[in-house]
Amino acid sequence: MSQSRNIAAVRDGAMLGGHGISATKSRTGSDSHMKHYSAFAVAREALRYHTGWERAWRSPEPKKRYDVVIVGAGGHGLATAYYLGKNYGIQNVAVIEKGWLGGGNTGRNTTIIRSNYLQDPSAAIYEKARSLYETMSQDLNYNVMFSPRGVMMLAQTQHEIRGYKRTAHANALQGVKTEWISPERVKELVPIINLHGPRYPVLGALWQERGGTARHDAVAWGYARACSAMGMDIIQQCEVTGVRREGGQVVGVDTTKGSIDCGKLGVVVAGHSGQLAEMAGFRLPVEALALQALVSEPIKPCMDVVVMANTVHGYMSQSDKGEMVIGGGTDGFNNFTQRGSFHHIEETVRALVETFPMISRLKMLRQWGGIVDMTGDRSPIISKTPLGGCFINCGWGTGGFKAIPGSGWAMAQLMATGHSPLAEAFSLDRFKEGRFIDESVAAGVAH
Amino acid sequence: MLILTCPYCGVEADETELAAGGEAHLKRFGPGSSDEELHGYLFTRENPKGVHLERWRHASGCGKWFHAARCTATLEVFGTYKAQVSGPPQEIRDAISAKRPGWSWREFS
Ligand SMILES: Cc1cc2nc3c(=O)[nH]c(=O)nc-3n(C[C@H](O)[C@H](O)[C@H](O)COP(=O)(O)OP(=O)(O)OC[C@H]3O[C@@H](n4cnc5c(N)ncnc54)[C@H](O)[C@@H]3O)c2cc1C
Ligand SMILES: [Zn+2]
Numbered sequence: 124m125s126q127s128r129n130i131a132a133v134r135d136g137a138m139l140g141g142h143g144i145s146a147t148k149s150r151t152g153s154d155s156h157m158k159h160y161s162a163f164a165v166a167r168e169a170l171r172y173h174t175g176w177e178r179a180w181r182s183p184e185p186k187k188r189y190d191v192v193i194v195g196a197g198g199h200g201l202a203t204a205y206y207l208g209k210n211y212g213i214q215n216v217a218v219i220e221k222g223w224l225g226g227g228n229t230g231r232n233t234t235i236i237r238s239n240y241l242q243d244p245s246a247a248i249y250e251k252a253r254s255l256y257e258t259m260s261q262d263l264n265y266n267v268m269f270s271p272r273g274v275m276m277l278a279q280t281q282h283e284i285r286g287y288k289r290t291a292h293a294n295a296l297q298g299v300k301t302e303w304i305s306p307e308r309v310k311e312l313v314p315i316i317n318l319h320g321p322r323y324p325v326l327g328a329l330w331q332e333r334g335g336t337a338r339h340d341a342v343a344w345g346y347a348r349a350c351s352a353m354g355m356d357i358i359q360q361c362e363v364t365g366v367r368r369e370g371g372q373v374v375g376v377d378t379t380k381g382s383i384d385c386g387k388l389g390v391v392v393a394g395h396s397g398q399l400a401e402m403a404g405f406r407l408p409v410e411a412l413a414l415q416a417l418v419s420e421p422i423k424p425c426m427d428v429v430v431m432a433n434t435v436h437g438y439m440s441q442s443d444k445g446e447m448v449i450g451g452g453t454d455g456f457n458n459f460t461q462r463g464s465f466h467h468i469e470e471t472v473r474a475l476v477e478t479f480p481m482i483s484r485l486k487m488l489r490q491w492g493g494i495v496d497m498t499g500d501r502s503p504i505i506s507k508t509p510l511g512g513c514f515i516n517c518g519w520g521t522g523g524f525k526a527i528p529g530s531g532w533a534m535a536q537l538m539a540t541g542h543s544p545l546a547e548a549f550s551l552d553r554f555k556e557g558r559f560i561d562e563s564v565a566a567g568v569a570h
Numbered sequence: 571m572l573i574l575t576c577p578y579c580g581v582e583a584d585e586t587e588l589a590a591g592g593e594a595h596l597k598r599f600g601p602g603s604s605d606e607e608l609h610g611y612l613f614t615r616e617n618p619k620g621v622h623l624e625r626w627r628h629a630s631g632c633g634k635w636f637h638a639a640r641c642t643a644t645l646e647v648f649g650t651y652k653a654q655v656s657g658p659p660q661e662i663r664d665a666i667s668a669k670r671p672g673w674s675w676r677e678f679s
Contacts, residue, residue, distance in 0.1 A: 397617040408613035411642070455590035456572070457642045459619045464571050466586050499613055555609045 157352035160264055179344060180351035185358050185383050189217045191538065192376055192385035194363045194399060196220035198229040198339075199516055199523065200391035201346035201357075202531020203538070208353040210532070211539035216355040217385075218347075219378060221362035225343030228393050229524065231461075231493035233416050233450045235429055235438070236525040237274040237334035239301045241290050242560050244548035245502060246297035251545060252529025256337060259528060265345030267337045268443070273428040274334030275304075275312065277478070279323040280434055287329035301331045315425050320477045323435055336429060336440055342527055366403040372511040373403070387538055388513045394459065394494030396517035405509045407517070408554050409496045413454040413463035414521050417472075417490040419482065421445030435474030439482075447482060449475065453495060453521060463492040495520045500553075502560035505534055505546035514538050515551070572645065577652045579632040591625030594637050595657055595676070619643050621666055621673045623658055626650075639666055 158164065158177055168175050191207060193200045196218045207213040218224075236256055238249035255262075256269045278284045287303060294301040306318050309328050318325040347357055358380065365377035366388065375384040390399045394411045421444050431438035436452040451471030454463040468490055476483045498504060498518040503526070505516050516534045519526060529545065536543035548560060572585040581587075593615050599607040616622065622642050627635050637655070639648040639662050648666045651659055657678055658666075666673050673679060 395619070398619055406610075406614045407617075408615070410615050410617045411619075455585075456624065456640075457617060457622055458645070459643050460645055464585055466571065554613045555605060 157264075157348065160266075179348040180357055183356045183358065185217060185219075185356065185361065185378070185380050188375075188384035189356070190215040190386045191389065192216070192383060192387075193218045193389040193391055194376065195227070195390070195392035195395075196224035196343070196347065196357055196359065197227045197391065197393060198225070198342050198346070198527035199393075199519065199530050199534070200389070201343055201350060202527050203389055203391060203516065203534040204350045204355055204531075205346045205353075206531050206535035207539060208350065208355060210535055213539060214353045214355060216350070217383065218350065218355065218357045219361050219363055219376070219383070220357065220359045221379075223359050224347050224357060225340050228493040228495060228519075229343050229527070230340050231416070231491055232339055232524040233438070233440070233448050234336040234339045234524055235274060235334070235431070235440070235522075236269075236271075236337060237331050237429075238299050238525070239274070239276070239290060239294055239329055239331045239334070240562055241293050242502075242562060243293075243297060244560055245562055246294065246299050248529045248533060248545050248549075249526055250297070250299050250529075251532060252526045253333065255528035255532065256525075257333075259337075259342070259345065263345035263349050265341060265348060267341040267345050269335065269337045271333045271335040272440075273312070274331045274431065275309065275428055276329040276431045276433060277309070278326045278328060279320075279432060279478075281326070283434060284326055287327070290329055299331075300333065301329055304328050304330045312428055313426055313430055315479055315481050316430070317478055317480050323432070323474075323477060325478065334429065337524075339524060342524075346531075363399065363402070366399070366510070366513070368404065368510060373513040386512065389516065389534060389538055390508075390513065391516045391534070393496050393517060393519065393523075396496050396515065400508075400515070403508065403510045403513050407504070407515070407551075409498055409504070409518055410457055411459055411494050412456070412497055413458040413460065413492045414450075414452075414495045415454070415463040415467055415490060415492040416448065416450040417468055418442065418446035418448050418488050419485040420488045422447070422485065425481070432475065432478055435478070437471045437475040439475060439479065446488060447485060449482075453497070454492075459494055461492050461494055497521075500559035500561050501563045503530070503549055504551055505530065505537060505543070505549045506551040507537070507541075508551065572640075572647070574626060574638050574647060575650050576628040576631055576634070577636050577650050578634045579628065581628070581631055583628055583631055587628065587630040589627045589629040591627055591635065594623040594625050595678075616676060618675060621648070621670055621675050623675055623678070625653075641670070 204216050204218050238253040240246050260266050278287050291303045361378050361380045363376045367375040373388045400407045426441050429440040439449050496517050497520045503518040533543045533545035537546045599611040635653045638650045649662045
């Protein structure tokens with residue numbers, strides 16, 4: 124049954140999401156009703172040769188004014204809109220996207236989900252997110268293929284052993300279930316691993332059994348469909364070009380489809396956060412860098428957990444299609460081109476080959492990049508801004524896919540009520556005040 | 571792959587020979603400066619989508635630090651220049667203006 128639902132949801136999303144890019148259909152007003160996806164629906168539609176599936180979300184023209192405008196239809200922007208509607212009943216909302224929804228980092232990441240961070244504020248928001256992933260498919264009636272297959276972070280130096288044992292203790296106190304495991308257990312879980320690499324032997328690992336992966340596009344599509352069903356407008360192919368202000372308060376945005384008024388504004392644009400901040404009249408402690416990933420040709424199932432090797436800057440998992448999904452660290456210089464330098468790919472693979480000798484025989488199928496928004500302490504910013512009514516959610520850098528539901532939850536609370544316990548520590552003024560949330564160890568590698 | 575000409579040894583260096591050093595021409599603020607100044611110096615880097623002035627080191631070559639003027643939106647390189655200056659020399663500014671009329675970066679244009 125879950126297999127059929129899976130096919131229906133993915134098929135529908137893929138087909139209709141694709142059409143949504145170019146087509147603009149005016150809003151008819153009463154079409155916010157959403158058809159339930161189920162095994163029964165698949166059977167019903169099969170009988171009419173699958174001609175009855177509807178668009179997963181509407182493609183409306185912008186209205187003159189919304190209570191809330193969110194800029195950026197990535198996972199974080201869409202999740203923010205969703206929880207504004209679901210948790211606070213704020214449904215007069217538009218999500219404005221310059222490209223297509225989920226076409227930014229949300230559709231470019233390697234989908235690792237985990238919450239084994241060191242600092243308390245991080246553990247709180249990442250674990251909130253991870254726990255929301257557990258029931259996301261049911262909550263959204265959309266199969267996001269959450270696969271809690273387990274995430275392993277290898278210790279390959281004495282220093283890492285101490286670091287990860289410390290994290291395991293911190294996680295125990297935070298109520299996040301992780302454990303330190305021996306090299307023998309690592310080998311049991313990952314038979315293709317070479318424990319005795321000459322430079323970087325495997326000395327043990329930090330293991331989070333309920334970490335894993337999810338289908339990244341489906342997360343964006345599922346939220347988009349649920350937002351649209353609440354009557355929210357997701358406006359694609361519409362770039363925000365200016366932020367209009369009056370007396371220190373945001374009053375609207377200028378876009379390539381005209382100006383749109385708003386009561387509150389949420390800026391959730393990842394790599395372009397600096398540009399939006401400039402439009403809104405403030406500066407951010409964020410730099411944009413390219414982060415790349417690659418997949419191999421598809422092969423038979425050989426590894427059913429996610430493995431991260433932070434010392435050598437590489438990580439790997441196997442997709443349902445059989446591709447080995449591989450990622451590493453960011454490129455070194457400021458970049459907005461969504462592509463990176465080939466030698467970074469080479470570095471990552473060179474390091475991983477030592478620990479996974481079998482990948483030396485694989486061909487690379489595809490390689491791509493996304494523009495990630497890096498902060499100094501490698502933690503995100505979820506905050507009010509110097510501009511009244513304008514909120515920002517950014518700085519997720521190399522690791523924000525896992526955080527999407529928790530971040531949307533916190534951002535919605537902040538925007539609706541003016542305060543969110545989950546977001547509090549991630550405010551913009553922490554840099555000035557020296558309250559860093561240093562996760563450069565937990566985030567050791569891009570993920 | 572990015573290729574920058576080292577202004578010291580004249581080598582056209584591949585990115586693998588170079589180490590990126592971030593924003594150029596930073597004015598350092600320390601004791602006696604305001605909170606705003608220190609915060610700006612430590613954290614708020616220039617992050618333009620377009621013309622950017624930045625530091626590089628010819629790490630696997632002559633070892634020297636130098637500057638580059640580059641476009642972060644296209645990866646186009648406008649030129650490189652030596653480290654002992656507090657702003658881009660006129661010929662670099664002209665080279666940028668030729669390709670990006672009306673450009674500005676911090677106090678430079
Ligand atoms: C290669 C790679 C691998 C990664 N691997 C992982 C991983 O394994 N696990 C993990 O947790 N995280 C990972 N990440 C990080 C993760 O992808 C991001 O942190 C997350 O997707 C950010 O989501 P977002 O919604 O903030 O941004 P995005 O998905 O980038 O969405 C922002 C949107 O804003 C839009 N936008 C920008 N400017 C404007 C404008 N002016 N007007 C209108 N719209 C605008 C963009 O088009 C974009 O669609 C990875 C990232 C990359 C690049
Ligand atoms: Zn040189």
